Amino acid sequence: MVRFDAVGVRYGRGQEVLRDVSFHLPPGSFHFLTGASGAGKSTLMRLMYLAQRPTRGVVSLFGRDVHTLQRSEMPAFRRRIGVVFQEFRLLDHLTALENVALPLQVAGYDFAEVGNHVTELLSWVGLKDQLNATPSTLSGGQQQRVAIARAVIGRPDLLLADEPTGNVDDKIAVRLMHLFEELHKIGTTVVIATHSEALIREFPHPVLHLDRGELTLRQPGEVWA
Amino acid sequence: MKFLHEKLAVGVALPLRADEGGRLLPAIVGVMIFLAVLAAAAALAIGGLASHWDRQISGAATVQILPPTEGGSPAALEQRVAAALATLKATPGILSAEAIPEEETRDMVTPWLGEIAASGNLPLPRLIKVDFSPGSVDLDLLGVKLSVIPGISLDIHSHWMVSLRRAANWASFGSVLLMTLVGTASVLAVIFATRSTLRVQRDVIEVLHMIGARDSYIAGGLARQALKRALIGGAIGGGLAIIGLIGMSLLPPSDIALLSAMRLSILDWIIIAILPLLGAILSAVTARVTAMRVLARMV
Numbered sequence: 001m002v003r004f005d006a007v008g009v010r011y012g013r014g015q016e017v018l019r020d021v022s023f024h025l026p027p028g029s030f031h032f033l034t035g036a037s038g039a040g041k042s043t044l045m046r047l048m049y050l051a052q053r054p055t056r057g058v059v060s061l062f063g064r065d066v067h068t069l070q071r072s073e074m075p076a077f078r079r080r081i082g083v084v085f086q087e088f089r090l091l092d093h094l095t096a097l098e099n100v101a102l103p104l105q106v107a108g109y110d111f112a113e114v115g116n117h118v119t120e121l122l123s124w125v126g127l128k129d130q131l132n133a134t135p136s137t138l139s140g141g142q143q144q145r146v147a148i149a150r151a152v153i154g155r156p157d158l159l160l161a162d163e164p165t166g167n168v169d170d171k172i173a174v175r176l177m178h179l180f181e182e183l184h185k186i187g188t189t190v191v192i193a194t195h196s197e198a199l200i201r202e203f204p205h206p207v208l209h210l211d212r213g214e215l216t217l218r219q220p221g222e223v224w225a
Numbered sequence: 226m227k228f229l230h231e232k233l234a235v236g237v238a239l240p241l242r243a244d245e246g247g248r249l250l251p252a253i254v255g256v257m258i259f260l261a262v263l264a265a266a267a268a269l270a271i272g273g274l275a276s277h278w279d280r281q282i283s284g285a286a287t288v289q290i291l292p293p294t295e296g297g298s299p300a301a302l303e304q305r306v307a308a309a310l311a312t313l314k315a316t317p318g319i320l321s322a323e324a325i326p327e328e329e330t331r332d333m334v335t336p337w338l339g340e341i342a343a344s345g346n347l348p349l350p351r352l353i354k355v356d357f358s359p360g361s362v363d364l365d366l367l368g369v370k371l372s373v374i375p376g377i378s379l380d381i382h383s384h385w386m387v388s389l390r391r392a393a394n395w396a397s398f399g400s401v402l403l404m405t406l407v408g409t410a411s412v413l414a415v416i417f418a419t420r421s422t423l424r425v426q427r428d429v430i431e432v433l434h435m436i437g438a439r440d441s442y443i444a445g446g447l448a449r450q451a452l453k454r455a456l457i458g459g460a461i462g463g464g465l466a467i468i469g470l471i472g473m474s475l476l477p478p479s480d481i482a483l484l485s486a487m488r489l490s491i492l493d494w495i496i497i498a499i500l501p502l503l504g505a506i507l508s509a510v511t512a513r514v515t516a517m518r519v520l521a522r523m524v
Contacts, residue, residue: 049435051524071440071521079437089432106438150436 001027001158001189002048007057009043017043019213021057025191027157030184032200033193035210041193042086042162044210048191049083049160050074062157079107082156084164086193088147090135096122096142097131100149107154114153121149125179126172140167148176152183159183162193177203247418247454250508254458257411258504261404262466262497268400269493275393282382284320286355286364288313291376292348305374306351312370313353318361325352350376411504415455415511419447423519434524444516451512452505459501467497 002025009018017040025031035041046052047059050066059066061077069077082103090099101111101118122131125145135143144167151159159180165173177199184190191208194200200207204220290305306324313322330349335342342349368379423430433443474489489497 051431051435074434075437075439078435083435085432089428091429091432102433103436106433106436106442154437 001025001029001062002191003058003060004047005058005060007047007054007059009040009047009052010055015213016055017213018047018054018210018215021213021215023208023215023217025189027189028184028187030180030190030203030205031192032205032207033191033210034195034200034207039210040213041210044208044215045083045160045162045191045193048158049081050078075106079103079154080157082151082154082159082188084144084147084151084159084161086162086166088135088143090143090146090150092135095132095134096127096138096146099135099146100153103150103154118149118153121153122146125149125176141169141172144168145172145176148179152179155183155186156188158189158191160191160193163195164192165194165196165199173199174202247422247450250414250418250451250454251458251461253414254411254455254504254508255462256458257407257414257462258459258501259462259466261407261504262463262500263469264400264403264407265497265500266466266470266489266493268397268404269496270489271393271396271400273488273490273493275390275397278389279386282386284357284359285382286357287380287382288322288353288355288371289378289380290351290353290374291378292350293376302351305377306353308374309353309371309377312374313355313367316362316367316370318358320356320358322353322355325354327351408504408507411508412511415451415508416515419451419512419515420519422447423516427523430520431524440517440520443520444513447516448509448513452509455505455508456501459504463498463501463504470497 002023004021004023007018007021008016010016021040021044033041033044043052047054048061050061050069053059053066062080064077091102094102097118100122101114104114104118105111119128119131122128125148127142127145127149130138130142133142135146138146144164148161148164151161161180164180165176168176180190180192181203192199206220207218209216209218288309290302290309293299293301310322310324313319327349330352331342331345334349338347341347364379364381371377371379430443470489
């Protein structure tokens with residue numbers, strides 16, 4: 001599903017923010033991604049959702065080296081990836097409903113076919129009364145839930161979420177984690193970047209840990225250094 | 226729900242209403258279309274006028290027979306007129322040849338020569354008005370045949386057309402050049418507005434790309450917006466220009482002689498009315514091509 005081989009990323013002439021990163025995420029796996037601020041988590045996520053390319057090494061997604069992807073092939077690849085951005089990145093001029101429907105609409109679905117599905121998902125994440133609210137009128141937690149709904153509406157093969165529970169209360173956080181678990185059960189490969197030790201303890205999955213650009217893999221229950 | 230569906234269906238995923246550069250587009254296109262319509266009307270009217278003149282005089286000629294020198298008899302002049310008429314009428318392709326009565330010739334020159342012409346003391350040439358089918362008469366051969374008659378000359382009116390047509394062509398060229406400049410300025414304005422939008426909306430575009438939007442989806446949205454804005458501008462600019470043209474066409478003929486001679490045909494009016502639509506399509510195509518090129522350089 002996702003394979004990194006000796007991947008390095010450098011911005012300009014600075015030090016490499018990722019160094020010799022190699023790992024493989026099998027289809028249907030669930031991983032947390034941890035690391036201190038500046039450890040390279042965001043860069044690793046950007047590589048996985050095709051927002052940038054590595055300076056060196058090979059990144060493979062769905063069996064294809066991303067270097068060999070033509071521009072015309074990118075949209076189809078990206079539609080297989082759901083992304084929850086840390087800063088949400090909702091479109092401010094669209095309502096919650098429109099934001100969530102957007103991935104389906106750009107994929108060519110008729111809203112009449114998917115409207116109920118979108119409404120149902122937003123209701124499920126607790127935003128039934130905010131369907132027509134624009135992001136600027138929603139709280140941080142509500143925006144985060146809209147962002148998560150947008151990421152999962154297309155039932156992606158790969159879900160990448162950057163701190164998806166950072167702005168919600170514990171009850172909603174658990175609810176959202178169960179949503180990710182459900183997607184995982186139906187075959188979605190999930191990667192969640194988080195700082196929450198509690199979350200990692202409650203949902204025992206392997207952890208990709210980044211430290212100053214270097215990656216280590218820890219299995220559930222493994223003692224942290 | 227229906228509203229949402231329609232909103233998304235037209236690809237308004239970019240917040241274009243807040244786009245300052247693009248909001249000026251209707252005004253820019255409006256001014257450009259206004260100028261383009263006037264330039265096109267001028268080009269079409271001048272072309273029509275030249276054709277009108279062409280049709281009127283391309284099959285016409287005048288034979289002039291000078292009066293005999295002092296001491297010659299008036300009867301000799303009449304004999305020459307008769308000989309010329311005989312030659313003309315025997316020439317295939319000549320539709321009519323008619324001697325203009327001397328009195329009529331006098332009336333024609335009196336405004337320029339004054340009473341001396343009207344008095345009859347001034348010897349005047351005799352004129353024969355000739356009509357022929359253009360292209361069916363060998364005018365050089367006719368000239369040679371007529372040259373045996375003393376004091377005769379053949380004035381082919383179409384020769385005058387060369388300079389008239391040259392002047393008309395230059396005027397038309399000037400109008401077409403103006404239209405080209407206006408079109409180029411419009412294209413540049415659309416390119417600038419599209420690039421500005423893409424720069425301002427870079428974050429939104431990246432999100433659209435990340436959720437799987439094709440470049441053509443984003444470019445299509447920009448093209449539709451440019452089409453809408455150019456149609457608004459074109460309708461206002463083109464409408465005002467057409468109202469102005471209609472106003473000029475209603476002026477009494479004596480007010481502006483040249484303008485009254487420059488009439489637009491129904492086909493000309495159709496072409497003029499289509500110009501704002503063509504301007505809008507050009508704007509949409511320009512926006513789409515520009516967007517596709519800029520987006521190809523993005524992630």
